[in-house]
Amino acid sequence: MSGKEGYIEVKNVSKRFKVNKRANGIPGMIANMFRPKFEYKHAVNDISFSIKQGEMIGFIGPNGAGKSTTIKMLSGILYPDSGEIVVNGYKPYEDRKEYVGNIGVVFGQKSQLQWDLPVIDSFELLKAIYRIPEDKYKKNLERFTEMLDMSGFINQPVRQLSLGQRMRADIVAALLHSPQIVFFDEPTIGVDVVGKETIRNFIRELNKEDNITMIFTTHDMQDIEKVCDRLIIIDKGSKIYDGKLLGIREKYGTTRQLDVEFVENYDVAPIEKVTIQELDELDGRKKRFIFENREVQIDELMNTLLSGYAIRDINISEPEIESLIRKIYNGEVS
Amino acid sequence: MLKPYLAFAKKNFLNRSAYRFNHFIGIVNTLLRIFIFWCIYDALYGSRTEVDGITMAMVTTNFVLSIGMDAMFSIDDYYLSGRISNGSIANELLLPISFKGRMLFENLGNSMFQLVFHFVPALIVAALTVGFLPPVSLPMFLLFLISTILGYGVLWTISFAMQMFAFWLINVWSMVTIKNVFINVLSGSMIPLWFMPEWLKPVLDVLPFSSIYFTPVQIYLGQLTYGEIAYKCGIQGFWIVVIWLFGNLLWSRGKKKLVVQGG
Numbered sequence: 001m002s003g004k005e006g007y008i009e010v011k012n013v014s015k016r017f018k019v020n021k022r023a024n025g026i027p028g029m030i031a032n033m034f035r036p037k038f039e040y041k042h043a044v045n046d047i048s049f050s051i052k053q054g055e056m057i058g059f060i061g062p063n064g065a066g067k068s069t070t071i072k073m074l075s076g077i078l079y080p081d082s083g084e085i086v087v088n089g090y091k092p093y094e095d096r097k098e099y100v101g102n103i104g105v106v107f108g109q110k111s112q113l114q115w116d117l118p119v120i121d122s123f124e125l126l127k128a129i130y131r132i133p134e135d136k137y138k139k140n141l142e143r144f145t146e147m148l149d150m151s152g153f154i155n156q157p158v159r160q161l162s163l164g165q166r167m168r169a170d171i172v173a174a175l176l177h178s179p180q181i182v183f184f185d186e187p188t189i190g191v192d193v194v195g196k197e198t199i200r201n202f203i204r205e206l207n208k209e210d211n212i213t214m215i216f217t218t219h220d221m222q223d224i225e226k227v228c229d230r231l232i233i234i235d236k237g238s239k240i241y242d243g244k245l246l247g248i249r250e251k252y253g254t255t256r257q258l259d260v261e262f263v264e265n266y267d268v269a270p271i272e273k274v275t276i277q278e279l280d281e282l283d284g285r286k287k288r289f290i291f292e293n294r295e296v297q298i299d300e301l302m303n304t305l306l307s308g309y310a311i312r313d314i315n316i317s318e319p320e321i322e323s324l325i326r327k328i329y330n331g332e333v334s
Numbered sequence: 335m336l337k338p339y340l341a342f343a344k345k346n347f348l349n350r351s352a353y354r355f356n357h358f359i360g361i362v363n364t365l366l367r368i369f370i371f372w373c374i375y376d377a378l379y380g381s382r383t384e385v386d387g388i389t390m391a392m393v394t395t396n397f398v399l400s401i402g403m404d405a406m407f408s409i410d411d412y413y414l415s416g417r418i419s420n421g422s423i424a425n426e427l428l429l430p431i432s433f434k435g436r437m438l439f440e441n442l443g444n445s446m447f448q449l450v451f452h453f454v455p456a457l458i459v460a461a462l463t464v465g466f467l468p469p470v471s472l473p474m475f476l477l478f479l480i481s482t483i484l485g486y487g488v489l490w491t492i493s494f495a496m497q498m499f500a501f502w503l504i505n506v507w508s509m510v511t512i513k514n515v516f517i518n519v520l521s522g523s524m525i526p527l528w529f530m531p532e533w534l535k536p537v538l539d540v541l542p543f544s545s546i547y548f549t550p551v552q553i554y555l556g557q558l559t560y561g562e563i564a565y566k567c568g569i570q571g572f573w574i575v576v577i578w579l580f581g582n583l584l585w586s587r588g589k590k591k592l593v594v595q596g597g
Binding site: 017075078096097098100103105107110111129130131 | 337338341345352421422423424425427428430431432590592593594
């Protein structure tokens with residue numbers, strides 16, 4: 001996949017919100033009425049990144065990290081307080097009306113469909129709003145309804161749809177006008193396993209076939225592992241990681257864990273730079289050896305163990321991406 | 335160009351028919367208001383045929399028309415604040431159309447519905463019960479229609495500009511209430527402006543409020559010369575432009591302040 005470099009440019013963008021601080025209870029309320037106290041909360045703090053055309057970005061971070069605020073600035077809804085965003089030559093917040101015709105946004109938590117109307121009527125309204133030519137509209141509608149298996153409920157009012165169906169309809173709604181950039185803000189939230197899989201495959205396929213640039217926020221690591229090439233992690237408004245998904249493992253996942261089942265409950269002699277844990281399994285015959293793969297040669301460790309003790313089973317594992325990201329959020333690694 | 339906006343007008347027109355019972359109660363409400371005013375003025379007039387040269391029939395015509403127009407205009411003062419407080423403004427700003435244009439056309443769709451299914455039926459019932467005067471002449475009736483549209487423009491821009499404060503306040507209920515008091519008292523829909531003290535009349539004449547309902551009614555009753563009509567419609571146009579510009583200023587400042595609530 002090749003595309004323009006710097007298709008989306010975010011430079012030193014910050015956004016803060018004014019939050020009313022007030023003391024508890026009625027005295028606090030009265031004091032607040034006469035002398036309100038405010039403090040500023042930095043939702044996004046000096047973030048910069050650059051995205052190539054056709055890239056598929058996973059944009060993750062804990063709740064309140066500033067993901068949604070960033071997406072809203074990228075889609076022209078919010079103004080940054082400082083810094084600059086340029087997307088395909090547009091400044092989203094200044095050229096909103098022209099710009100938003102080129103993008104699609106799916107907010108998992110906010111439907112853009114008309115609650116009381118059948119799905120197809122909402123699509124017709126969007127067709128008028130985006131001025132989509134008839135043939136293009138037909139083609140897109142047919143293609144997407146088939147890919148997402150929507151023909152069964154396209155004539156039902158939105159309020160009667162299940163969450164998974166509604167999400168699929170919302171995704172199609174965001175794509176009818178053939179946007180070049182699509183933002184997904186938690187598109188799989190509350191959707192069951194099968195539904196998630198359908199949505200992921202669809203997104204993956206669309207990104208590959210149409211070379212659409214996509215930014216994807218989620219709390220589901222499966223989404224990220226199955227869909228995204230590149231990962232941007234932010235926390236407390238600042239960027240803390242930007243790179244390949246696999247790079248996370250190289251950078252943070254250097255810890256290895258060796259579980260050994262011995263024939264008997266030995267007292268294993270201490271080994272340099274290796275932490276030994278007793279596991280409460282198999283009458284203490286099972287022990288865990290934790291070490292850094294840069295500091296300890298695995299073959300030497302195995303040799304030490306095999307030459308000294310009788311071993312029945314052995315199992316080595318590297319950490320899951322999910323647990324690594326949890327550690328990053330918790331600030332346990334840096 | 336207008337197609338997307340007309341789609342919104344149509345959508346609102348159709349949506350309105352979904353709540354039929356509410357609609358019938360609305361007509362009853364309008365008739366009730368007209369009837370109550372009629373009773374009050376009937377008691378005030380007693381056996382007199384006119385007060386200060388104003389007949390009971392003129393007074394009745396005034397409030398039948400202005401209460402009817404008020405019901406027809408049906409402006410949603412919480413259009414923006416509702417969208418800010420539930421966060422749906424985020425989705426609406428994603429559409430490649432002007433938010434302000436959409437706001438106007440959604441209201442126009444509503445007003446069209448109100449005109450056909452509320453104003454006209456209420457007018458017929460009023461004509462059969464309390465009775466009101468016919469327009470003095472056809473040209474005056476046409477000018478009345480033009481002035482009514484301008485009156486709608488004044489009322490809409492006042493609401494538009496006031497709603498922009500929602501960017502800062504989120505809840506604009508108190509402002510809406512104050513605005514409505516001004517409009518009810520100073521526009522002549524409650525107390526016809528003929529009965530206002532003499533010193534106040536010239537002030538009210540140039541304020542935007544009287545141009546919403548009272549100017550069209552005066553034209554309808556044939557109280558104004560062509561020259562005066564041109565002047566009064568000029569005042570309507572003047573206020574539409576001034577308030578629109580003020581509202582736009584608030585809009586362009588406010589949208590930078592926008593906070594999307596929830597999620």
